[in-house]
Amino acid sequence: MIASAPLLRVDGLHKRFGGLTATDAVSLALAPGELHAVIGPNGAGKTTLIGQLTGEIRPDAGRIGFAGEDITRLAVDVRARRGLARSFQVTSIFAGFTALDNVALAVQAHAGHSFQFWADAGRDAALREPALAMLDRVGLGARGDVPAGNLAHGEQRQLEIAMALATGPSLLLLDEPMAGMGREESSGMVDLLAGLKGDLTILLVEHDMDAVFALADRVTVLVYGRVIATGPPAAIRADPAVRAAYLGETGGGGVGP
């Protein structure tokens, strides 16, 4: 996996909030096509890390390289246009728009500028057709006309993924895509992500260990903002430091199935 130049390269990232070190000398490298999971107990700094990768949070020190360029200081929307897409831990959709409009808007974000004032975007085949195809791909093909706010929770999570995919990214940051899902919905999401594997480089932050170990090529474990281990799933599962960190938190629930 390490043979080619990494698509995402994080070097010595630091972030403090007052007295709390949320990100402590984090370094990561994602090879093109890799599905890399980041796990860790609550408060380990996973979401803060995602925030720095997307540009919502400015790191105190360190460097983020993406596709060979330094993006540490770039704004959120600039990074997104360069091919870095994300999903949100708490579902973040346009509740008043239909599901199809949500995805069409994501397509539009990467279809040139939007200073087009006259033509009806709702009848724009260049937006609607790719959007419909994407809804189909995530299994929402029949739900396009439903207001996104009226979709079931699991469907909204699928819509999140469809929107991220519709921007045609090279790197997908998924912040707990299974959050709040039932067992059946989760397994649907695992199938969906497994289908994406290989085409895309994916950084997956997830609590669902079954999903992580089923999907990930490599796993990085964060504890108190610090990377305590990185490696293939089998090695992570056997790592004593990882076991200690998780056993310490859950008092019995081990890592993995």
Place this chain on the structure above:
Amino acid sequence: MGRRERIVQLVGLAFLLLLPPLATATGQPFYISLFTRILVFALAAVSLDLILGFGGMVSFGHAAFVGIGAYVVGILFFHQFENSTFLGLPGTVNGLVVLPLAAAVSALCALVIGAICLRTRGIGFIMITLAFAQMFFYLFVSLRRYGGDDGIALWGRSEFGGVIDINDNVTFYYLVLAILLGFLVMCRRLVRSRFGMVVRGARDNERRMRALGFPIYRYKLAAFVIAGAGAGLAGALLANATEYVGPAYMTWSRSGEIIVMVVLGGMGTLVGPVFGAAALLLLEDVLAEYTEHWQIVLGPLLLIVVLFARRGLYGLILGRPGGPLRR
């Protein structure tokens, strides 16, 4: 658009088209001037709805752009009358010059004001737009040359090279109606275009829009400028309607009235603010005969709309009140 909405719009349009002959036939030509005024404020309110209803930008300084548009007409009239120049340019009363110029100057001011204000949001945005409007108010109060507090009384309305004569109240009414309808059609296209989708998306979920890759600041600014242009045009028409220009056009209470028209009529409906402007000005006209404290009635009415009809009077007419006002 539903069937009922189509019917409501057609009936409203027919009423507005037939109003001058009806008013003349019934010997009440006063209503032509009143409705001209309503249409002028409707134009200002529709332009505010574009950013308030569709963009979620609560601008509390929209009257400033109305005032600026009015002063473009007033100042150019003044120099024409005095036979002097303004920044080296001669004055004029040519409507084909002053109306577009009023829109352009207001748009330019909106560009500068918006560029600063849109760096804030929520209550900060409300306060800073209010502050800018107050600055313009006091600027024009202090301009002695242009009448200061007293403003400028115009001697007649803008001229259109003899093609139409808007000193005739009926002609002027139809000109204002045509401009309002044109602006409504433009706005309707706008909110459904790619541009409109970005502005509406930014209202609902700015963070998501950024994550998708939209540089939303420039789109919001463009919407703010378009709204400013519409308000400037309304100001130019207001100057013509009243044949007077003064700083009173840009007081903060005037900005508040335009917001009330939008909320009362129905935010984010475009046509609603026309109903809002009509409701507010007719209410004022009727109740002011009985008491100068006519807003005592307006208050509870606004309260009821805000509490029970998110889509305002327009939503009520369409049978889709939409529940309480949120956001």
